Amino acid sequence: METEKGTTADGRKKAASPRRTGSLSLVGIGISDEKGISLSGLEELKACEKIFAESYTNLLPEGTLQRLEKLIGKPIVLLSREQVEGERVLLESAVSSSVALVVPGDPMIATTHVSLVIAAKKKGISVRILHASSILSAAIGESGLQAYRFGKMVTLAYWRENYKPMSAYDVIAENLSRGLHTLLLLDIDEKLGPMKPSDAAAILLEMEKVGKKKILLPETKVVLLAALTRGPAHGQSGKRNFASLSELCASGAHPPAVVLIPSKLHFLEEEFLAL
């Protein structure tokens, strides 16, 4: 069953027809809850026949999918990590119907989305990406630090008894040596959950004991953006904290969070962080 896509009077493409077949749409809902979805994202969900969601590349605040179901008037099937990475559930549906996968944040930042798109295209399934806000730019914006002054980003992994990776420390050190800030994403573990800001600070201080470059001392001030899924997108302030690592160790701030390790601050950055 095929149908021509229509255009409106001014020549713009109309929203996807619900009758088209064989498609996969990755629809981002941004860094907060269902209200972070764009109008085109919402149209896409209304137009697609089968709606799935995943909530492991990032967390979705409680109740998000239930409220989104009400907005679009149809059920959403939450997939496990295995089901998303296995690809079968999604691709078998997408061969013959219009399928959407709702994802937290902006799609395609997670490697698993890239793999999924490759597999879909190889099967001749057309793919659409519907963008939304991402922690990559929102964190920069909320911190007031300049986008041009960021180096490579990195995830701070949990330290375990027998596995204490130093990669985040090395990236921070290299960025600092170039005068660049670092965006530090915090690990999400299936069992331990998302890393707390206090745990992150403790790991960073432990890393310093191994790395010994004197870059992450107890008095080193960093930017914490916490409780992100509730915060910035709703315009609530007070989630930003410019504090020393030792202060952060004692912080009761909630995940999901990111930590920004600033290089030497410019005047405007300093002024913003002091507000």
Next chain:
Amino acid sequence: METEKGTTADGRKKAASPRRTGSLSLVGIGISDEKGISLSGLEELKACEKIFAESYTNLLPEGTLQRLEKLIGKPIVLLSREQVEGERVLLESAVSSSVALVVPGDPMIATTHVSLVIAAKKKGISVRILHASSILSAAIGESGLQAYRFGKMVTLAYWRENYKPMSAYDVIAENLSRGLHTLLLLDIDEKLGPMKPSDAAAILLEMEKVGKKKILLPETKVVLLAALTRGPAHGQSGKRNFASLSELCASGAHPPAVVLIPSKLHFLEEEFLAL
């Protein structure tokens, strides 16, 4: 005139009351047209008393503000660059009423937004930021390149008779030496407009003649994402081009665009770009 902000039955904050006073909301509409705005962004515009917009930190596609006016049922005043940077128009309104500034992309990536927020807060005006999709993450997503493999981003400035800055070349070279990709934003000039992809390629090749590091040769393949305001957010594919700089010189692709200079590609990145 003050009013308590309400909460809904489940304890979440309600949309901002239209009666609150003295506030400034920066509302992003994302990388495409008005349909890139989030549901919370749209609620915010409906709740605010005075709506302004700017279209110089990025371009807004033609008709965007007119269609947005219809969606929110009130007029939007487009400000000039001077008016936004002068801050007076916005701040004088925001002292006594709820003011929103509609911005292209995600707010706060442009330094002018950071300055504005600092000035507003100094006047005791409460500030809200409503996030939306940003070229920073959308470009990474559309390219299939891994977010963790990007170094510092940089803007490619127009070359003029007496001013031929090499900063973009230096950043690309440094990123490549660390095995990192570069996101290259293209200059927007008040008179010349947004830089064409073909002009960007020509400047990059000219830079190589000065820099002589053999990193930007005619056969060097780069990723072009073009016609961005119409493309990815609407799920239209075919705007991505993985081509050599000499091919790009002959390209008729339209701005706004970004160019990504890849470092050595990983297998998955290569597979995605070959699709």
